[in-house]
Amino acid sequence: MQLLSSLLFAQLPSLIANLTSPTAASTVTATAPAMATHTFTLPPLPYEYNALEPHISEQIMKLHHDKHHQAYVTNLNAATASQSEAFKNNDVKAEIALQSAIKFHGGGHINHSLFWPSLCPSSSPCSSPSSAPSFVAAIESQYGSLDTFKDAYNKLLMGIQGSGWGWIVKRNGRIEMEVTKDQDPITTGEVVLGVDMWEHAYYLQYWNDKAAYIKGVWEVINWETAEKRWGGKKVGDVRV
Amino acid sequence: MSFVARIARPTVAAARGVNTAAALRSKHTLPALAYDYGELEPSIAGQIMEIHHTKHHQTYVNSLNEAEEKFAAAQHANDVKAQIALQPALKFHGGGHLNHTLFWENLAPKKLGGGEPPSGELAAAINEQWGSFDGFKKTFNGYLAGIQGSGWSWLVKDTETNKLQIISLPNQDPVVGKYKPIIGVDAWEHAYYLQYQNRKVEYFQAIWEVINWKTGEKRFKA
Ligand SMILES: [Fe+2]
Ligand SMILES: [Fe+2]
Numbered sequence: 001m002q003l004l005s006s007l008l009f010a011q012l013p014s015l016i017a018n019l020t021s022p023t024a025a026s027t028v029t030a031t032a033p034a035m036a037t038h039t040f041t042l043p044p045l046p047y048e049y050n051a052l053e054p055h056i057s058e059q060i061m062k063l064h065h066d067k068h069h070q071a072y073v074t075n076l077n078a079a080t081a082s083q084s085e086a087f088k089n090n091d092v093k094a095e096i097a098l099q100s101a102i103k104f105h106g107g108g109h110i111n112h113s114l115f116w117p118s119l120c121p122s123s124s125p126c127s128s129p130s131s132a133p134s135f136v137a138a139i140e141s142q143y144g145s146l147d148t149f150k151d152a153y154n155k156l157l158m159g160i161q162g163s164g165w166g167w168i169v170k171r172n173g174r175i176e177m178e179v180t181k182d183q184d185p186i187t188t189g190e191v192v193l194g195v196d197m198w199e200h201a202y203y204l205q206y207w208n209d210k211a212a213y214i215k216g217v218w219e220v221i222n223w224e225t226a227e228k229r230w231g232g233k234k235v236g237d238v239r240v
Numbered sequence: 241m242s243f244v245a246r247i248a249r250p251t252v253a254a255a256r257g258v259n260t261a262a263a264l265r266s267k268h269t270l271p272a273l274a275y276d277y278g279e280l281e282p283s284i285a286g287q288i289m290e291i292h293h294t295k296h297h298q299t300y301v302n303s304l305n306e307a308e309e310k311f312a313a314a315q316h317a318n319d320v321k322a323q324i325a326l327q328p329a330l331k332f333h334g335g336g337h338l339n340h341t342l343f344w345e346n347l348a349p350k351k352l353g354g355g356e357p358p359s360g361e362l363a364a365a366i367n368e369q370w371g372s373f374d375g376f377k378k379t380f381n382g383y384l385a386g387i388q389g390s391g392w393s394w395l396v397k398d399t400e401t402n403k404l405q406i407i408s409l410p411n412q413d414p415v416v417g418k419y420k421p422i423i424g425v426d427a428w429e430h431a432y433y434l435q436y437q438n439r440k441v442e443y444f445q446a447i448w449e450v451i452n453w454k455t456g457e458k459r460f461k462a
Contacts, residue, residue, distance in 0.1 A: 063437055071438070104388045161332045161412070162389055162411035162412070162428075163389035163390045163429075199429035199430050200429050200437075200438065203434065204433065207291055207295065208296055208430065
């Protein structure tokens with residue numbers, strides 16, 4: 001049972017990646033019996049709800065973690081339960097009908113799990129780029145300076161039309177910036193940092209002022225996490 | 241007077257090298273609401289209405305004007321690549337302007353008829369399609385709740401079949417083509433978050449108290 005659960009756990013990101021590829025999807029179907037029972041749970045925040053004040057308010061953090069992220073977890077569990085039922089019954093139509101819910105809520109769970117440890121209190125050393133010597137070295141060699149890198153990321157985040165995320169991803173040893181819409185997760189490469197650009201992430205504090213939110217986020221970026229992920233360690237990864 | 245006229249008219253744009261036809265095109269402006277910000281309470285808080293109208297909608301208007309100005313310059317320069325590159329901005333900000341303009345018009349305070357169910361041909365068409373007004377609202381709320389991310393749900397008329405239909409569109413994609421918008425509901429988080437936070441289902445229920453079906457009837461007949 002334990003083994004089966006961890007099998008499924010390991011499969012969520014690839015399951016989502018496979019949703020766009022019919023060939024790979026049949027592989028997932030073949031492993032269906034392993035999918036029966038895992039229940040995803042809400043990971044606790046790695047700091048207090050008010051730890052990111054004044055840049056991200058306690059009220060936002062409470063709602064965002066306890067309500068929004070929890071809802072993704074709850075809905076993902078419901079969808080995977082229905083899917084294992086569909087697998088059991090060889091009901092391919094039902095399996096396909098559930099894909100969008102699994103992608104959306106599974107993505108929501110993956111993304112928020114990566115987001116929380118991407119942040120840390122501005123009073124702590126983790127919020128200083130000096131906590132990420134090798135990642136900052138890579139930034140400087142690729143972008144010339146930390147400021148140029150930040151400008152490029154700001155532009156990416158500001159350009160998101162609608163709900164979505166802006167990501168820093170390590171691929172083939174290089175830094176890449178990428179937007180995913182809604183709750184689409186990153187399924188190739190390794191996420192180093194991610195910023196939630198859904199309105200629920202900032203609206204109670206910043207209203208329509210996205211630029212001010214992004215400025216606040218820079219104050220609470222967790223460079224220790226970035227350094228670990230850049231070095232190949234998993235932090236906040238749903239597979240761990 | 242003539243000074244003001246000169247600022248607003250072609251001279252300025254022509255000086256920037258934009259062709260005359262494009263420069264004569266008037267800029268989009270933020271439409272005034274037919275009611276006060278606080279008058280849709282308690283369904284929609286006055287603060288939401290004010291920020292939604294003066295900040296969000298205004299930004300769509302400003303960005304649309306900017307994009308159109310760049311587009312006119314690209315046309316003048318015969319730069320097809322630049323014209324194509326501007327399409328997403330035109331769609332997003334143009335859609336934002338169109339959608340919000342339609343939205344304000346299909347809302348009304350109770351004292352101006354907000355929430356009064358449709359009558360006449362529109363009511364008959366709704367009943368024919370969904371059995372009852374309640375059945376329609378229930379289906380519509382299902383569309384709203386099903387939006388994954390930002391977007392709108394619309395009651396539309398299919399001009400090919402003359403039938404009513406409910407559709408959801410992502411982000412600021414506007415209702416175009418064979419569909420004619422009858423009633424639209426903004427399901428972006430900014431439309432409800434200050435009042436309802438994550439409880440969007442409560443917003444979707446409350447919105448029906450301030451829907452202006454007189455506007456819907458006019459659009460249905462037009
Ligand atoms: Fe979020
Ligand atoms: Fe809106």
